[in-house]
Amino acid sequence: MMNACNICNDSLDVPVYESVRAVSVTSLCQVLDGPTRVWHCANCGHTQTAPLPALEKFYAEDYHILTTSEEEDQLYSVRDGKKLFRTEHQVNTLLAKVNLSLNARVLDYGCGKAATLKALRNNRDDVVPHVFDVGNQYRDFWNDFVRAENQTVNEVPGEWVGYFDAVISFFALEHVAGPKAFVGEAYRLLRDGGTFYFLVPNLFANSADLVVADHVNHFSESSLHRLLSDAGFAVREIDGTAHNSAWVVVAEKTNVDSEPILATSVAGKVNAMAEYWGEFGDRVRAFEKANDTEAAIYGSGFYGAFIHASLDRVKSVECFLDQNPHRQKQTLLGKPILVPEALPETVRRLYVGLNPRVAREELAVMDWSQELEVFFP
Numbered sequence: 001m002m003n004a005c006n007i008c009n010d011s012l013d014v015p016v017y018e019s020v021r022a023v024s025v026t027s028l029c030q031v032l033d034g035p036t037r038v039w040h041c042a043n044c045g046h047t048q049t050a051p052l053p054a055l056e057k058f059y060a061e062d063y064h065i066l067t068t069s070e071e072e073d074q075l076y077s078v079r080d081g082k083k084l085f086r087t088e089h090q091v092n093t094l095l096a097k098v099n100l101s102l103n104a105r106v107l108d109y110g111c112g113k114a115a116t117l118k119a120l121r122n123n124r125d126d127v128v129p130h131v132f133d134v135g136n137q138y139r140d141f142w143n144d145f146v147r148a149e150n151q152t153v154n155e156v157p158g159e160w161v162g163y164f165d166a167v168i169s170f171f172a173l174e175h176v177a178g179p180k181a182f183v184g185e186a187y188r189l190l191r192d193g194g195t196f197y198f199l200v201p202n203l204f205a206n207s208a209d210l211v212v213a214d215h216v217n218h219f220s221e222s223s224l225h226r227l228l229s230d231a232g233f234a235v236r237e238i239d240g241t242a243h244n245s246a247w248v249v250v251a252e253k254t255n256v257d258s259e260p261i262l263a264t265s266v267a268g269k270v271n272a273m274a275e276y277w278g279e280f281g282d283r284v285r286a287f288e289k290a291n292d293t294e295a296a297i298y299g300s301g302f303y304g305a306f307i308h309a310s311l312d313r314v315k316s317v318e319c320f321l322d323q324n325p326h327r328q329k330q331t332l333l334g335k336p337i338l339v340p341e342a343l344p345e346t347v348r349r350l351y352v353g354l355n356p357r358v359a360r361e362e363l364a365v366m367d368w369s370q371e372l373e374v375f376f377p
């Protein structure tokens with residue numbers, strides 16, 4: 001149960017969302033036992049999910065995101081047939097937003113593989129990389145480009161206090177049950193005038209974030225502002241457009257106050273999303289019941305896994321389809337992931353497991369020979 005808001009400590013009332021079935025889907029597309037429950041804080045505009053008991057095991061055993069291969073990267077966009085990967089886009093955005101001084105000391109906090117920091121060094125080899133995370137599983141990746149004394153696990157050395165020109169973080173804060181402690185630590189480790197730069201999912205650009213089981217925090221502009229201001233930061237920028245479905249945030253350790261923001265309530269938007277996801281499984285099953293021909297799911301990310309978890313008869317699903325060449329080598333929930341052109345001719349139904357904002361556009365360019373009944377999210 002959730003009693004208090006992670007950001008402002010205001011007390012929370014009833015959940016805005018509770019999954020129909022007692023199963024939940026994680027950001028890595030695993031299906032875990034236990035319902036997803038989500039609360040919204042009207043006071044600061046934050047939305048948060050109760051951590052599942054099964055999550056502890058998930059982090060201990062399964063949360064090795066993309067550690068299997070160095071080249072593996074998530075597809076960011078496909079435009080005119082050209083694929084842009086997430087890491088490359090993250091480096092471009094970082095360099096556009098943050099003015100890193102020569103030989104800047106940069107800490108990737110909660111870094112995982114630290115792929116973005118590594119890629120940053122291709123553009124800026126003067127940057128001195130430092131990494132911190134809570135497990136040893138990423139050491140092999142770090143050893144390629146971070147000196148041993150600039151790597152730390154679990155505990156941060158005393159010399160790192162007030163030491164960094166920039167602390168960066170990519171998609172970590174949404175997983176953290178104590179975001180105030182995380183942000184407070186970033187503040188402590190920065191020098192005066194240093195920059196805290198981070199990305200987190202933007203629920204308002206991708207409503208699926210509401211039902212991702214391991215995303216504890218779903219930030220709004222106002223809850224981000226509150227979190228950073230309370231920690232002592234001046235907020236420089238909260239950009240909802242520079243990275244698909246993410247907030248790009250720039251804050252500075254300084255005595256100059258933040259620009260105030262005009263806080264407008266997001267409760268209506270959050271409630272609408274909760275309603276959409278509350279009905280989503282029923283829509284999938286209504287489509288499923290209409291006939292029982294062979295099916296495929298287009299998209300092997302969260303939407304695809306959520307559709308699979310909503311079905312009554314998963315046996316009718318032959319495969320997933322995905323544009324990402326790295327995904328095509330893998331399986332998801334026991335089913336192969338194929339290049340979309342390889343859709344088996346026997347398949348007559350297609351579930352589109354993509355963000356509704358892009359689903360129809362991406363499907364429009366596909367040209368399969370057979371007639372297909374299509375479910376759109």
Ligand SMILES: [Zn+2]
Pocket residue numbers: 005006007008009010041042043044045046
């Ligand atoms: Zn709050």
